[in-house]
Amino acid sequence: MERNIKENRRNCSCTYKPFTRKGKCCECIAYHWSMGELPGCLFPPKIEKTYDRSIKNLLSFTKIIVKYRNTIIKLFIILACSFRLDLSYNKKYDKSLN
Numbered sequence: 001m002e003r004n005i006k007e008n009r010r011n012c013s014c015t016y017k018p019f020t021r022k023g024k025c026c027e028c029i030a031y032h033w034s035m036g037e038l039p040g041c042l043f044p045p046k047i048e049k050t051y052d053r054s055i056k057n058l059l060s061f062t063k064i065i066v067k068y069r070n071t072i073i074k075l076f077i078i079l080a081c082s083f084r085l086d087l088s089y090n091k092k093y094d095k096s097l098n
Contacts (some may be wrong), residue, residue, distance in 0.1 A: 014040040015049055038076070 009023030021028040025039075032039045037053035047057065055073065 012041065013045065013048060016040065016051060033076075 005023040007023075008025055012022050014022055014028075016022075019028075021031055028039050032053055035053070036055070038055060038058060040048040040051075040053060043053070043058060050057070055076075059072070
């Protein structure tokens, strides 16, 4: 387990230095998802450095057509479930995307 964390830290693109979950991907995903956000590793480097981890930010900067927004959110939920994490998706974040 510790070896995986060290390797994950080397490969982690997150630039937020005091982040205690760096290299602990499952914890990182769970933390960001509980905040209605996505982890920094899903963002291009230029956008990741803004520290705006919102789904809205990802969609706007990557120019994904908004009509696919709900499909993308469902995909992230499915991915989260595949990690078997207790990630309570909060629909209030869905409203912030409009």
